[in-house]
Amino acid sequence: MTTGALQGLRVVELGQLLAGPFCGQLLGDMGADVIKVEPPVTGDPMREWGQGDDKVHWEVIARNKRSVSANMRVAEGQDLVRRLIAQADIVIENFKPGTMEKWGLGPDRLLADTPSLIIARMSGYGQTGPYADRAGFGGIGEAMGGWRYIVGEPDRPPSRMGVSIGDTLTATYGCMGVLAALNVRHRTGLGQVIDAALYESVLQVMEGLVAEYDHGGVIRERSGSILKGIAPSNVYRCRDGEFMIGANKDSLWKRLAVAMGQPDLGDDPRFATHIARGTNQTEIDNLIDAWTRTLTVDEVEALMTEHSIPAGRVYRAPDMIADPHYQAREAIIEVETDRFGPLKMQGVFPRLSATPGSVRRPAPSTVGQHNAEIYGELLGLSADDLSRLAGQGVI
The missing domain is CATH 3.40.50.10540 (Crotonobetainyl-coa:carnitine coa-transferase; domain 1)
Incomplete structure (x- = not known):
């Protein structure tokens, strides 16, 4: 060995x-x-x-x-x-x-x-x-x-x-x-x-934190569970827990809109581009949260997998130990x-x-x-x- x-x-x-x-x-x-x-x-x-x-x-x-x-x-x-x-x-x-x-x-x-x-x-x-x-x-x-x-x-x-x-x-x-x-x-x-x-x-x-200030005078501030301007990428509430979704890319957002049963949102000018989604970050998070709250974690996970959207459960130690991917x-x-x-x-x-x-x-x-x-x-x-x-x- x-x-x-x-x-x-x-x-x-x-x-x-x-x-x-x-x-x-x-x-x-x-x-x-x-x-x-x-x-x-x-x-x-x-x-x-x-x-x-x-x-x-x-x-x-x-x-x-x-x-x-x-x-x-x-x-x-x-x-x-x-x-x-x-x-x-x-x-x-x-x-x-x-x-x-x-x-x-x-x-x-x-x-x-x-x-x-x-x-x-x-x-x-x-x-x-x-x-x-x-x-x-x-x-x-x-x-x-x-x-x-x-x-x-x-x-x-x-x-x-x-x-x-x-x-x-x-x-x-x-x-x-x-x-x-x-x-x-x-x-x-x-x-x-x-x-x-x-x-x-x-x-x-710290990624671009210093360069952003040096070039544009931007000082990054605390933003809670989000990264400002990167949307949607957050933890959303389900009927029986929380679930992380990262669809902060144009094609991914369109797929998420379809998964949500609201395909028109994919081309909505408020959300169709990276800049637009960042500008309307709170609104897009509220839309997704309202949708996930009607479903269980299992149901959301199945939809994300079906539509190839980066997403996952928020794990604690017992979840890690029980998870088949961890085990494999x-x-x-x-x-x-x-x-x-x-x-x-x-x-x-x-x-x-x-x-x-x-x-x-x-x-x-x-x-x-x-x-x-x-x-x-x-x-x-x-x-x-x-x-x-x-x-x-x-x-």
């Missing part, structure tokens, strides 16, 4: 909480051997994150990883990590800029020891600039990057998504940088540093975890035809679970060495 496109690469993950660990999850899913370095005893705070009585987010973000513990605030812990990194291809960290340098683990030192090393650094504002030394979480990056201002209802304060999108975007761009740097290393043999900032990762997906593509998989037994979670994406990724091991259930295995095999430490380090609080 193949174990992923990154089989044979070793990653040392030093970050905590979300951005660094999610980058590690992506690389691990693609086949890399990820060694997660955690603070002794307490471990990564992600172990206690999530909703519900049992916190299971860790089981997702720490899959395909092995855990070692090391106190990087003391010299002997720093030396352990430095020796681990010397055996690695990639390092991930998302500490406040300057922290790695303070610990003697800055890029200059690491690259001098291992010129082929690729170092992915994720932070709130990047490694340079006047804000570099400020603390930054995902929500702060979302605010500075423009996301928060445009999300929510127009008459209310900025809202947020129900997930930490700033962190996961930054992790994804960090992963993208690692893959690009690997390609360069294939040619030159040399590694490099990837500088991924939270606010810039959010800014990257194994979009949700079941992983045998140490703490909770069989646990359903998202699969590995994207899908590669020749070297697909996989979940090969569950999240480590205890901090430093693989200390003996990794420190013994890679660094040659004995059981007595490990016992001494543990007694001193180094691991």
Whole structure:
């Protein structure tokens, strides 16, 4: 069996909480051997994150990883990590800029020891600039990057998504940088540093927001469930739930008008063109909503499928688990975890035809679970060495 496109690469993950660990999850899913370095005893705070009585987010973000513990605030812990990194291809960290340098683990030192090393650094504002030394979480990056201002209802304060999108975007761009740097290393043999900032990762997906202001003085505002000028594209009420319809194209609108039993609307001057539909966005949404409210979700879905109109149900977790398309593509998989037994979670994406990724091991259930295995095999430490380090609080 193949174990992923990154089989044979070793990653040392030093970050905590979300951005660094999610980058590690992506690389691990693609086949890399990820060694997660955690603070002794307490471990990564992600172990206690999530909703519900049992916190299971860790089981997702720490899959395909092995855990070692090391106190990087003391010299002997720093030396352990430095020796681990010397055996690695990639390092991930998302500490406040300057922290790695303070610990003697800055890029200059690491690259001098291992010129082929690729170092992915994720932070709130990047490694340079006047804000570099400020603390930054995902929500702060979302605010500075423009996301928060445009999300929510127009008459209310900025809202947020129900997930930490700033962190996961930054992790994804960090992963993208690692893959690009690997390609360069294939040619030159040399590694490099990837500088991924939270606010810039959010800014990257802001579409034309800056250009619209620069060219025409347009400032995007909160618009609730719609994207201003893009119509129809909204969630509409049915007799027994909600349903998403995206018919914001001339040909699609004509087909939707036929599906609604009102074909004349397709050529109505108020709605016949993209600009006209955007101008009359509220009116077109009201027409569709009045129609969908007479039908069930099943009935609307059948009509949308019949007329080839992009549309879909608004899913929650139980809907995802039950859906036959999810099942056929194994979009949700079941992983045998140490703490909770069989646990359903998202699969590995994207899908590669020749070297697909996989979940090969569950999240480590205890901090430093693989200390003996990794420190013994890679660094040659004995059981007595490990016992001494543990007694001193180094691991």
